[in-house]
Amino acid sequence: MARWDPGTEERLRAAALALCAEHGYDAVTVAQIADRAGITRRTFFRYFPDKREVLFAGSEQLPRAVAAAVRAASAAATPLAAALAAAAEVGALLADRAEHAAVRRAVIAASAELQERERTKVAAVAAAIRDALVERGVEPGRAGPTAQVATIAFQEAFTAFVDAGGGRTFQECLDEAVAVLRDVVAT
Amino acid sequence: MARWDPGTEERLRAAALALCAEHGYDAVTVAQIADRAGITRRTFFRYFPDKREVLFAGSEQLPRAVAAAVRAASAAATPLAAALAAAAEVGALLADRAEHAAVRRAVIAASAELQERERTKVAAVAAAIRDALVERGVEPGRAGPTAQVATIAFQEAFTAFVDAGGGRTFQECLDEAVAVLRDVVAT
Numbered sequence: 001m002a003r004w005d006p007g008t009e010e011r012l013r014a015a016a017l018a019l020c021a022e023h024g025y026d027a028v029t030v031a032q033i034a035d036r037a038g039i040t041r042r043t044f045f046r047y048f049p050d051k052r053e054v055l056f057a058g059s060e061q062l063p064r065a066v067a068a069a070v071r072a073a074s075a076a077a078t079p080l081a082a083a084l085a086a087a088a089e090v091g092a093l094l095a096d097r098a099e100h101a102a103v104r105r106a107v108i109a110a111s112a113e114l115q116e117r118e119r120t121k122v123a124a125v126a127a128a129i130r131d132a133l134v135e136r137g138v139e140p141g142r143a144g145p146t147a148q149v150a151t152i153a154f155q156e157a158f159t160a161f162v163d164a165g166g167g168r169t170f171q172e173c174l175d176e177a178v179a180v181l182r183d184v185v186a187t
Numbered sequence: 188m189a190r191w192d193p194g195t196e197e198r199l200r201a202a203a204l205a206l207c208a209e210h211g212y213d214a215v216t217v218a219q220i221a222d223r224a225g226i227t228r229r230t231f232f233r234y235f236p237d238k239r240e241v242l243f244a245g246s247e248q249l250p251r252a253v254a255a256a257v258r259a260a261s262a263a264a265t266p267l268a269a270a271l272a273a274a275a276e277v278g279a280l281l282a283d284r285a286e287h288a289a290v291r292r293a294v295i296a297a298s299a300e301l302q303e304r305e306r307t308k309v310a311a312v313a314a315a316i317r318d319a320l321v322e323r324g325v326e327p328g329r330a331g332p333t334a335q336v337a338t339i340a341f342q343e344a345f346t347a348f349v350d351a352g353g354g355r356t357f358q359e360c361l362d363e364a365v366a367v368l369r370d371v372v373a374t
Contacts, residue, residue: 078374079371079374080371080372080374112307115307115310116303116306116307119303119306119307119310120299120302120303120306123302123306141367142367142370142371144343145339145343145364145367145368145371146371148339148342149336149339149368149371149372152332152335152336152339155335156331156332177332180328180329180332181332181336181372182372182373183329184266184267184329184332184333184336185267185336185368185369185372185373186369186372186373187265187266187267
């Protein structure tokens with residue numbers, strides 16, 4: 001059995017996204033993804049359990065990354081500021097990736113199954129933010145809503161960032177999303 | 188083929204929830220649910236496509252109900268007030284059902300598959316609120332976040348309402364959830 005190769009994983013991810021963008025998620029097979037990445041179907045399964053998970057590769061690291069960002073926020077930061085710092089950190093990973101994110105977003109929007117998986121990912125991120133806020137001493141009844149608000153802000157910012165096609169920074173989009181949320185809630 | 192019978196549907200719903208609470212969702216079979224409801228496995232499938240959907244029976248009507256409530260809100264209502272009116276309307280359906288809701292919540296919390304289904308339901312409700320707000324003339328960039336905030340408020344209120352075991356009204360819980368959200372966002 002060959003060892004795990006990061007190049008192969010990256011090729012599988014790119015192949016899966018490109019094929020799904022071309023033919024739609026439902027029509028694409030593991031064999032096609034493996035073939036385009038230049039490996040066998042059998043080797044594919046050494047990297048991913050199924051074709052859905054290729055499209056979410058790396059997302060299992062997100063909860064830990066956002067939790068670390070919440071913990072790293074200044075002690076003086078309000079709960080929402082700490083949660084938004086985490087959102088900004090995830091958003092920074094998207095710099096120069098607006099086009100890739102646009103393709104991925106379109107692939108997900110076309111599949112109920114992928115939307116479900118995406119919601120699971122978002123819920124895990126929100127739970128990680130909430131738990132990290134509680135560790136910071138925020139009471140649970142406040143940590144949950146704070147994490148949810150930060151998650152909404154992230155999602156709105158992501159939409160605006162992708163729509164801008166690289167013409168705006170994620171931070172600009174996040175600041176705008178927070179301003180809209182403040183206004184919505186205040187009125 | 189016998190006609191559709193609301194009594195049978197209700198018995199199936201109660202049987203499914205009780206069995207899942209006793210044995211856990213994964214361990215329960217369609218045959219067991221049908222048996223407890225006094226029908227055949229074959230008849231079960233005239234009512235529901237699988238055991239998961241029994242636990243979400245009626246939820247397909249929620250998006251239309253919340254959209255109607257948003258439309259019915261006073262013309263003077265702010266976007267958030269209109270969205271919260273919809274949340275209150277759904278919450279009112281829960282009066283005298285706190286115990287039932289507690290059992291259902293525990294069943295869902297114990298299953299990743301049911302949590303996924305629940306998130307799909309919540310997303311459909313949020314989308315219905317957003318679309319109804321747009322119909323009221325709210326700009327889309329504001330309707331989305333408003334619907335999301337109302338959805339969070341609903342979920343927080345639901346948790347508090349169920350935790351109180353019938354000791355508080357849903358509206359009280361909703362008002363409190365909104366107050367927390369205002370405070371979170373303002374600071």
